[in-house]
Amino acid sequence: xxxxxxxxxxxxxxxxxxxxxxxxxxxxxxxxxxxxxxxxxxxxxxxxxxxxxxxxxxxxxxxxxxxxxxxxxxxxxxxxxxxxxxxxxxxxxxxxxxxxxxxxxxxxxxxxxxxxxxxxxxxxxxxxxxxxxxxxxxxxxxxxxxxxxxxxxxxxxxxxxxxxxxxxxxxxxxxxxxxxxxxxxxxxxxxxxxxxxxxxxxxxxxxxxxxxxxxxxxxxxxxxxxxxxxxxxxxxxxxxxxxxxxxxxxxxxxxxxxxxxxxxxxxxxxxxxxxxxxxxxxxxxxxxxxxxxxxxxxxxxxxxxxxxxxxxxxxxxxxxxxxxxxxxxxxxxxxxxxxxxxxxxxxx
Numbered sequence: 001x002x003x004x005x006x007x008x009x010x011x012x013x014x015x016x017x018x019x020x021x022x023x024x025x026x027x028x029x030x031x032x033x034x035x036x037x038x039x040x041x042x043x044x045x046x047x048x049x050x051x052x053x054x055x056x057x058x059x060x061x062x063x064x065x066x067x068x069x070x071x072x073x074x075x076x077x078x079x080x081x082x083x084x085x086x087x088x089x090x091x092x093x094x095x096x097x098x099x100x101x102x103x104x105x106x107x108x109x110x111x112x113x114x115x116x117x118x119x120x121x122x123x124x125x126x127x128x129x130x131x132x133x134x135x136x137x138x139x140x141x142x143x144x145x146x147x148x149x150x151x152x153x154x155x156x157x158x159x160x161x162x163x164x165x166x167x168x169x170x171x172x173x174x175x176x177x178x179x180x181x182x183x184x185x186x187x188x189x190x191x192x193x194x195x196x197x198x199x200x201x202x203x204x205x206x207x208x209x210x211x212x213x214x215x216x217x218x219x220x221x222x223x224x225x226x227x228x229x230x231x232x233x234x235x236x237x238x239x240x241x242x243x244x245x246x247x248x249x250x251x252x253x254x255x256x257x258x259x260x261x262x263x264x265x266x267x268x269x270x271x272x273x274x275x276x277x278x279x280x281x282x283x284x285x286x287x288x289x290x291x292x293x294x295x296x297x298x299x300x301x302x303x304x305x306x307x308x309x310x311x312x313x314x315x316x317x318x319x320x321x322x323x324x325x326x327x328x329x330x331x332x333x334x335x336x337x338x339x340x341x342x343x344x345x346x347x348x
Contacts, residue, residue, distance in 0.1 A: 029059070030054075035137030044115035047111075047141055068175065079215050079242045087129055089125050092123075096110055123138065148271060153192070155209075190333065206233070273300075301336050
């Protein structure tokens with residue numbers, strides 16, 4: 001009888017696995033779970049901490065290049081994420097746990113045991129998983145001081161040149177530039193810094209509210225830090241995965257209204273300055289905010305960037321003035337700076 005020799009099993013998945021591993025290395029993707037904690041905010045009544053948990057996510061970029069291909073790949077990799085859905089996370093030191101949603105997002109809302117001091121407070125969020133141990137992320141919560149004015153600003157085309165209303169130009173800028181080579185509008189940093197300090201010498205709380213996705217959080221923060229923008233809280237839109245990459249910045253804009261409304265509700269004793277532009281829906285959103293929150297808006301700044309939106313924005317401008325709120329519709333930041341000085345909003 002002939003002897004048979006057993007053959008070693010061959011995995012039909014091994015070539016696929018090798019390609020996947022090569023792609024992970026090429027795009028510098030972390031294949032271990034990651035807890036990403038964003039800057040949160042709060043007061044003596046309620047604190048908020050939020051972030052994402054990822055199964056796969058890009059490593060933080062620490063080298064920047066002027067090469068178009070490298071910038072393109074660096075941008076695409078920000079959308080090469082795999083959310084870790086329905087997993088428990090713990091806010092260390094507070095005895096609180098929650099579960100991530102379908103996009104891997106989590107949020108903690110809680111009343112502090114003792115009134116927190118104004119300033120930045122570090123927090124730590126742990127992943128609770130029997131397979132993955134000692135995985136955590138750190139972030140900060142801002143507790144604003146008693147200064148009576150806060151600032152809410154849009155990002156794209158308000159201080160960061162983005163061409164939001166033109167997809168071709170927007171993608172060109174995204175593909176060819178990076179967080180360190182992108183440019184703010186001339187004198188916009190000077191304007192933001194001038195209004196960021198109250199008359200009491202204390203920093204005013206800054207909130208950056210945008211339709212850009214959470215994928216761009218580090219990108220936007222790197223840009224802001226490189227250009228010495230005032231430190232603040234970033235409230236962005238729902239995470240997108242790589243198949244939705246070309247839709248970046250095209251999230252539903254009504255979400256911006258609700259994020260701003262939540263801030264005004266969160267800080268009922270505080271008035272706000274709003275900054276935006278006319279490239280998309282800021283004039284309509286800010287008009288609605290003034291209408292729904294009478295007496296809460298000190299002034300509105302709208303940058304003019306789209307010629308075809310001039311007439312419609314002028315109509316919103318007239319409506320906002322009728323409701324008794326000062327508005328500056330401008331093209332150059334020097335105009336906004338002069339207006340802020342005239343309004344007494346600049347600490348000198």
